[in-house]
Amino acid sequence: MTTATANKVKAPKKGFKLDRQMIPTLAAVVIFILMMAMGQAMFGTYLRLGFISDLFIDHAYLIILAVAMTLPILTGGIDLSVGAIVAITAVVGMKLINAGMPAIVAMIVMLLLGAVFGLLAGALIEEFNMQPFIATLSTMFLARGIASMISTDSLTFPEGNNFDFIAEKIKLIDQPKAAHDLSINLGVIIALVVVVFGYILLHHTRTGRTIYAIGGSRSSAELMGLPVKRTQYVIYLTSATLAALASIVYMANIGSAKNTVGVGWELDAIASVVIGGTIITGGFGYVLGSVLGALVRSVLDPLATSFGVPAEWTTIVIGLMILIFVVLQRAVMAVGDKK
Amino acid sequence: ACGSSNSGSSDSGKKVVGFVAVGPEDGFRTANEKDIQQAFADAGFDLKYSPTQQGDQSKQIQAFNKFVNDEVDAIILSSTEDSGWDESLKKAAEAEIPVFTVDRNIDVKDSAAAKAVVSHIGPSNEWAGEQAAEFVNKNFPDGANGFILEGPAGLSVVKDRGSGWDAKVASNIKVLDSQSANWSTDEAKTVTAGLLDKFKSENPQFIFAQNDEMGLGAAQAVDAAGLKGKVKIITIDGTKNALQALVDGDLSYVIEYNPIFGKETAQAVKDYLDGKKIEKNIEIDSKTFDATSAKEALDNGTRAY
Amino acid sequence: MTEKTPIVVMKGITIEFPGVKALDGVDLTLYPGEVHALMGENGAGKSTMIKALTGVYKINSGSIVVDGKPQQFNGTLDAQNAGIATVYQEVNLCTNLSVGENVMLGHEKRGPFGIDWKKTHEAAKIYLAQMGLEHIDPHTPLSSISIAMQQLVAIARAMVINAKVLILDEPTSSLDANEVQDLFKIMRKVRDSGVAILFVSHFLDQIYEITDRLTILRNGKFIKEVMTKDTPRDELIGMMIGKSAAELSQIGAKKARREIAPGEKPIVNVKGLGKRGTINPVDVDIYAGEVVGFAGLLGSGRTELGRLLYGADKPDSGTYELNGKKVNISDPHTALKNKIAYSTENRRDEGIIGDLSVRQNILIALQATRGMFKPIPKKEADAIVDKYMKEMNVRPADPDRPIKNLSGGNQQKVLIGRWLATHPELLILDEPTRGIDIGAKAEIQQVVLDLAAKGMGVVFISSELEEVVRLSDDIEVLKDRHKIAEIENDDTVSQATIVETIANTNVNTGKEA
């Protein structure tokens, strides 16, 4: 009997080393390199150490947000509230510091506050059947509203605060001209830690695998006996807390906070995640892709400036660049499909 | 791998100036930034223009830092926020790149950072708010009720125009309600219609709209409610459309917030780079308009925006 | 045996859905070391009973005692923690993940740095091997294996949990005889280790082979609990359908082969139709009034061939003639326009449109051929829906219910009604009797014969050789994605003939080995 069974199917082709799911992410790597090379070739400043340093320092917050956004998107959900959570935690944190609270305590309060909003979103989604889009849209309005109710002023650190140790630049390569220094700061290191955290969470914990499973099919995940509800809470809690962390990094960097900070950042984060090859309907994608997506998104603006795009055309050109990017990925995938 | 070390000056030998801008948001902004771009081109600079989106400061900071890394000869900064620039300015100071702030002044705490800012060029928002208050004081010596239409909560322009108003407004002038209409004509119309409904019994007599766009919307709501002429509308900015509306009697008073100072800015940059001493604060004069002066201004056809 | 203490006792279980009482006071008792079958027609409430036990549905009244403790699970996870492993009727796996991960999800082996993938995949390999899937690399994406193999993967997954109760809802519906035997071997082993197994199947042979005890349901009501060995078939069938077994119209004998008249033109004539990687070029003729069976083992390419004939996939070689005219069947729409219909084996993903009503599900294909702006007049639509609901004996007979709330068997009947409503000349049925109760199966088989008698060409794909042999005029035998033989199904042909053909033919030469 079993002899017949053994020959039933030829095992699918082996040596299929390059996982098809990784193609879009790889495309992001290639395009990022091409963009930097093009910038360097045409304007000569894109490989300057100063630019590269600033790319990371100025976008540490975006990298953190991209990692945060990857989690809900992998399940087919979304978190629109990250930008607003940056705002409310920044405003609250700054108020606390100005009231004389030590920086570390303020940071913890900020993280907790972010977590509260994540918990609220999770509860709305899981307990009241709200769709993530609507639930996080609501918490976005709520966070932004409360932030502006607390203060609409541009708040700055008081004299002698100890918050900006996060922004303290560490010069790795010090050259006479600032534009050629290679430097990082604690914010960048935090962002990198977050990336590693995201990677481990998604690929080396059961919670992470459950996230992918939910993205594949929520009802299947439930019937497979996976802790779907708990995982959903974890996702929105994590993304909101990471948003608070992004807020800390950004606030330390610029030394001020305001209720209007972070408007539209959720869209940048989503764009980064998508450019990085994660599928918005869930199930496929990588955290590293999102990081690359964030970097690609970050060089779009300077490229537009370098090319001297007229004011009215900038959003069109940036939109087109993202479009070309997505289409290219799609084409690469289609070719991969055929093979 | 630290790039070619060409200086900021472009091949043609022109001086390169980075312009960290807001982007075409409304009539004022468009006029202002076009004027600056034109003026610098005329003065023989190579101006790199970098707008932000949705007034996002983070994009401005990134653009600023990019200009520093590009080693441009000067940076013009039209900031969306008045703080948060210390780190970037420090870097500019280290790279010895002069920064000129335009339109909105910024708060700098760090002394090293403050060194980077050479001069501020622009009109005053507080002054504009004060003018609005004084117009109302003058027109309603016996007191009056009215509304304020604000820009989006939290912008420093909104606050400055508001504090100017607060500083000068008489105690018998009562503001029934102030609401945000997001700088938008269309929202202002809706909001005003609602306010007029709500406060019908209080007999509102003035509306202070913090910009022209909102004032024009308010005027339409007032018109629709059959109150044209009975409610005085004061706006800030002084675009052509507003002046026209002033002539037509839809608006009562327009305070200019003069966006045309590209020439002054270009001159300041040029002077500085030529080693001349320049003033720390170059205030741009603005005018106020009533129906007659508006007609004059429109008729002589010199208004650029 | 009865003196054993039961591990699960369900008493008086009632579950109401809006408008239906799916279960009405049903009892079920499971004993360790026994295989227990839930028996009943499509829609009797078997799956619902299982979902009640595992907490997927909340019960309206009744009690559940597991291992001596009153329990009310809050979903599969809870039930699993209490030692109940379940494979539900519709395959519930994640197609975006690999086979190995699907097996191990939630039970991945952990090392010092979180999940240890190497160990996890090794473990997965062992569980897969148990199910006879040792040839499948755990890294293979689940989406690239057929539905039948997915079902085996789902069962492998249930083995991972060290369960006291193992529930298998129609696990054999898409398996062939070999796999069923493999599965039974495992079930016996598991049973002997003291696990209680709850099993659902519509195949009476399997029931008598593997089970010890039966609980019979009818229309959501508890009928009786009996020992298998004490219950003759006729009596069992009688209890299940509520009438005597004799009344059941069985088509016992093999149908007489329809001879093709010399010079007769086929409806469909394809030459060299193939698609790289899925099926090698094949020639097929199908005549009016003829039933052509596709036989083969799992993954032999029957489904793929059916899909190519329907234009669901694009072939990369071959010619396609319809009634003597060359056609380009590029998509299902064109196929339907050309009066070709295809009923899928993958009911959930490619068949039903879950939230639409039964009525809409019946009408939709006909509507699609007419185009969206030519709606079917209401009267005509009512008549069509009424006709096929009756003809296919869909229960409940309420066309306005969402199709997803029907039991699996009834969904299948609605789908066949859908294709009949388009009046096809060629009807391709891929596993049409999968998961169908004995009564309905006979009905569907009769429908196939009637259709052929009326002049329709039918392609009949089934994993049950028995019905292929009984219904077909010609049998195309496939192996490893090649057509290896075309058998004229006359009196000399039996199931054994086909099995031998498959076993003895070498795919590459096409010759008997």
Add this chain to the structure above:
Amino acid sequence: MAEKAKAQGNTLVKKLLGSNLTWSIVAFILLVIVCTIFQHDFLALSWNTTTGGLAGPLITMLQESARYLMIATGMTLVISTAGIDLSVGSVMAVSGAAAMQTLSNGVNVWVAILIALALGIVIGCINGALVSLLGLQPFITTLIMMLAGRGFAKVITSGENADASAVAGIEPLKWFANGYILGIPANFVIAVVIVALVGLLCRKTAMGMMIEAVGINQEASRMTGIKPKQILFLVYAISGFLAAIAGLFATASVMRVDVSKTGQDLEMYAILAVVIGGTSLLGGKFSLLGSSIGAVIIAMIRKTIITLGVSAEATPAFFAIVVIVICVMQAPKIHNLSADMKRKRALKAQAKAVAA
């Protein structure tokens, strides 16, 4: 007999309680009540002789709701196919900009309207083509279009806020936004008629069913002979067209386009309206009536904010709370609360009995 009637009545009540529509209407009425408490003449209507129509808070609310009705209708169809159209706000800006710019350049008013509508359709078709032909994800496609669309609007007016209020011959367009039909705002009447037409188109032909089918299960739909690509293309085109009408409503009411503000954030309002109306963002069954009520509720929330004098700072929070309350009200968990408690108590009693 009587019992049967009662039972029927009971199921009717249950059905009503389970329906999203009921809860939307309840929410609307609650908002009106709150407003009336704060402003006693909130419901009062008067005749305004200057405009020749009714006047009063409710009327201005209806006037504003017209544009939401338009974009919510298009959004409903798109969402039903399991897509999303984030570009509607920008399309409003583009069509408004086109109309105002051409008008101030002296183009005939009808031609201007046609150009505006055509541009809306074109953008919708581009979205449709990208989603259906190239198979791009709707979210990201329309997000790109949202960015680019705003740019187009700025390009059309060269970054200015084109004003056509002083142009001659614009009365017809002005009337669309500000006029009255039998005392009721013309734009509201037009919007309702358009929604009704779309509703008829969907339900009297098979279009509605096919849209839903594609949203529920695209592959199964393809297997039934539906052409999902065609359907996808169609819904985005319709959404673009309706957004263009909304853009005309928004700009014609003041005869001025605000390239960076017109339609800003309205895609979010439209999505909210659709969800409040009971259509799932996962696609599938849709209810145009529900979305329409959702659209009016959005206008009503904004009216409430003005009536209560909620300060600018607190507006977003207030909005969020109202939305959360409405959505929670609609949650099945809340409706079934009492039944669920009863069931649980009964089960507990039974479990005890068993244990004993």
